[in-house]
Amino acid sequence: MDINKIATVDFNDLMSGDAQKKAAFVKEMGDSFSNMGFVIVSNHGVTEDLRQELFRVSKKYFELPEDVKAKYEIEGLGGQRGHTGRNKESAKGSDLPDLKEFYHVGQEVEDNDPIKDNYPDNVWPEEVPELEEISLKIYKTFEQTGKNLLRAIALYLGLDEFYFDDKIHNGNSILRMLHYYPQENVDNIPDGAIRAAAHGDINLITLLMGGSAEGLQAQALSGEWINVQPNPNEIVINIGDMLARLTNNKLRSTIHRVINPSKENLKTSRYSMPFFMHPRAEMDLTCLESCVSDKNPKQYTDMTAGEFLTERLRELGLLK
Numbered sequence: 001m002d003i004n005k006i007a008t009v010d011f012n013d014l015m016s017g018d019a020q021k022k023a024a025f026v027k028e029m030g031d032s033f034s035n036m037g038f039v040i041v042s043n044h045g046v047t048e049d050l051r052q053e054l055f056r057v058s059k060k061y062f063e064l065p066e067d068v069k070a071k072y073e074i075e076g077l078g079g080q081r082g083h084t085g086r087n088k089e090s091a092k093g094s095d096l097p098d099l100k101e102f103y104h105v106g107q108e109v110e111d112n113d114p115i116k117d118n119y120p121d122n123v124w125p126e127e128v129p130e131l132e133e134i135s136l137k138i139y140k141t142f143e144q145t146g147k148n149l150l151r152a153i154a155l156y157l158g159l160d161e162f163y164f165d166d167k168i169h170n171g172n173s174i175l176r177m178l179h180y181y182p183q184e185n186v187d188n189i190p191d192g193a194i195r196a197a198a199h200g201d202i203n204l205i206t207l208l209m210g211g212s213a214e215g216l217q218a219q220a221l222s223g224e225w226i227n228v229q230p231n232p233n234e235i236v237i238n239i240g241d242m243l244a245r246l247t248n249n250k251l252r253s254t255i256h257r258v259i260n261p262s263k264e265n266l267k268t269s270r271y272s273m274p275f276f277m278h279p280r281a282e283m284d285l286t287c288l289e290s291c292v293s294d295k296n297p298k299q300y301t302d303m304t305a306g307e308f309l310t311e312r313l314r315e316l317g318l319l320k
């Protein structure tokens with residue numbers, strides 16, 4: 001097995017009902033998460049039509065004038081809903097802003113779960129009314145795909161298959177529509193600033209719907225930067241810091257980044273769509289006993305997902 005390689009797995013193998021195919025999926029996915037922290041998934045449930053629709057509305061939204069988008073940047077939400085403008089987010093430990101802007105869609109609770117009161121309302125742009133229906137459709141699809149992937153992860157960890165189910169029910173997940181905006185004058189870019197500086201994701205797992213251009217790289221155990229290049233009909237899954245904590249780094253939350261293209265291509269946009277799968281705030285992230293041993297002593301303090309998220313949003317400069 002090449003530990004610097006990101007495996008591609010077929011989601012149909014997990015869902016087929018064939019025990020052997022399912023076991024092979026679990027093993028291949030889990031090993032790739034242990035080594036690279038990433039896996040590429042085909043047949044993930046989002047249709048090609050829906051994917052194209054989402055990119056179309058995302059483009060329509062980001063082409064709105066800056067002062068219109070600024071209406072959807074709402075003070076006090078820590079960037080958790082609606083618009084976050086250019087130069088706002090920098091990676092943990094970096095003081096250079098990323099060359100991006102984004103729009104966040106959060107959980108819409110549909111049952112009587114009182115957790116509803118803990119979540120801010122979504123913000124919808126009146127100029128692009130179709131964004132609501134399309135982004136919520138993708139949100140629900142990714143939530144379902146993510147739930148099934150977490151069942152496979154639970155099996156890989158030797159847990160009950162449904163270990164994560166109640167922890168992610170009405171979880172605090174976020175769909176991010178990302179726009180790496182064109183740089184008309186590359187001389188204006190602060191020295192060293194890139195589209196997305198090296199970072200780990202905060203959440204349990206991230207489901208990423210393809211960038212419209214190359215640029216995503218993940219850092220292998222060897223330190224080498226590996227290009228992450230899914231086909232347009234595949235999604236990229238990576239482990240976030242919450243799952244690394246829970247598993248005491250058995251599953252890797254791999255540092256990744258989006259590098260700048262050539263000077264000429266910097267004049268064009270890049271679009272991508274990560275779905276950050278979060279649990280409910282009360283989920284306990286204490287390292288699993290099965291992941292702690294004399295050889296691999298416990299590496300994290302005990303925290304809930306909510307406490308950890310607050311800490312990280314402060315470090316990112318999104319919460320004051």
Ligand SMILES: O=C(O)CCC(=O)C(=O)O
Pocket residue numbers: 176178196201208211216256257258271272273274
């Ligand atoms: O745009 C991409 O391809 C990756 C984005 C990313 O890593 C993030 O937003 O956390």
Ligand SMILES: [Fe+2]
Pocket residue numbers: 199200201256
């Ligand atoms: Fe990321």
